[in-house]
Amino acid sequence: MASKIRIALDAMGGDHGPAVVVPGADVALTHHPDLSFVFFGDEKIIRPLLEAHPKLAAASSVHHTDVAIRMDDKPSQALRYGRWKSSMWLAIEAIKNGEADATVSAGNTGALMAMARFCLRTMAEIERPAIAALWPTLRGESIVLDVGASIGADSEALIDMAVMGAAMARIVLGLERPTVGLLNVGVEEVKGLEMVREAGRVLREAHLPGMKYHGFVEGDDIGNGTVDVVVTEGFAGNIALKTAEGTAKQIASYLRSAMSRTLMARIGYLFARGAFASLRMRLDPRRANGGVFLGLRGIVVKSHGGTDAEGYAAAIDLAYDMVKQDLMTKITESLSFDHRAITAAATSTDAA
CATH class of the missing domain: 3.40.718.10 (Isopropylmalate Dehydrogenase)
Structure with a gap:
């Protein structure tokens, strides 16, 4: 390099x-x-x-x-x-x-x-790219994908996203074996669409060394940081992303209004400025700006269209990290190795 x-x-x-x-x-x-x-x-x-x-x-x-x-x-x-x-x-x-x-x-x-x-073009094992975003959580950060590359996904696409998301988590979050969950309407294995249940079954039976499959997760698990990687199709993922961004802005607006409402509130703010500054930084969507297009033969990062210079710099920082840590090689290796285990798990069930 x-x-x-x-x-x-x-x-x-x-x-x-x-x-x-x-x-x-x-x-x-x-x-x-x-x-x-x-x-x-x-x-x-x-x-x-x-x-x-x-x-x-x-x-x-x-x-x-x-x-x-x-x-x-x-x-x-x-x-x-x-x-x-x-x-x-x-x-x-x-x-x-x-x-x-x-x-x-x-x-x-x-x-x-x-x-x-x-x-x-896409990587050899990938039919549909996905956009992966860093997501602030109560535990630190998680990776969520897809947050808007395409609408809908079959079980194979969800499995590919799980493999790619885990590879990115190993680089960005420094985890040897990140936990992966599939976003669903409930945690029970009988719930959800057929393609989500099928993807869960294959990931559960494949026992991939590059990740620890957690099972299904629900919407509140994203912010809680229940897993390191949350996998969903692009329609639901984009709605979740925009909802989280809007909620962060809403909370920040509520706080500003509450802190200026009365004299006592303004005095209280003076004593708690440090805590409010820390909260403001945690709620700042610019810190997590930038989504990586996974599955392509090159590193492309999408920045939020309405961001400012600080937010755009965060997107460049993400691209820098992906290059520095050799994301392309690591995803290619993960796909090649993990797909053999995935194919074996899917084949064994089909034969049964």
């Missing part, structure tokens, strides 16, 4: 474009001085912003394009007019061409997934 970790940035993606991407990259560079960046987008906008950050400018290059994927574009539209020339496509293609080790974009999620899948 090169001494510098190279990150390709879709500078035009997201609600704010280069106004957030450039200062976000500058924040990430202070975290990781061995980073270098390739910005893809409108050079007339990017260059003046880079000039305000000399260290970042010295560690960066700019590839000009005036084509940007809109946030409301359908994936099919984005592929038709944005392939080969948009900032999003060029940032993804930089991985394929060996110009970057990872890509970060705050752009249209559907378009990003479609382009990444078309350009990079």
Whole structure:
């Protein structure tokens, strides 16, 4: 691996474009001085912003394009007019061409997934990629996937997500054998859709060495940190993610209102500022910004489209960690080894 970790940035993606991407990259560079960046987008906008950050400018290059994927574009539209020339496509293609080790974009999620899948292709054992997100919990952090790559999933897709999520947990969370749970409407084995029950049966019988299968988990188990990896299909996962983000903002709003309501409340806040600052940091969605597209032949990280520089830096930090810890090799090894055990478990039951 090169001494510098190279990150390709879709500078035009997201609600704010280069106004957030450039200062976000500058924040990430202070975290990781061995980073270098390739910005893809409108050079007339990017260059003046880079000039305000000399260290970042010295560690960066700019590839000009005036084509940007809109946030409301359908994936099919984005592929038709944005392939080969948009900032999003060029940032993804930089991985394929060996110009970057990872890509970060705050752009249209559907378009990003479609382009990444078309350009990079999926791993040998994977039919459908998934977006994996870090989730703050009472125990620390967990990984939840899929949080929006696709709608619906059969048992094989759920099993693949379990294997990939466990591999990511071993890297990000530093766990030798992370616990994995399937999100369901109840913990009893007879509950839930057939594909979820089938995936649970195979994972239970396969006894995979890279994970410890916990069983079914419910919605409240996500925040409780009952397991290290929560697996679900993208529709439910995305709703859970947006609900958690909205709830965090709601609680923060309630606290601000309560602390300013009376004189005694304001005095109490002065004595408890440290505790409230810690709580505010725990509730800050920017700290967990960034979802990794697992199952592709390259590292692509999706940042929240409306985040600020600090949040965008968190997405870059995540991409950095994935490259530094060699996520691609570890997932490939896990898939190759675990799929033999999974196939054996599925075959034995079919024969019975």
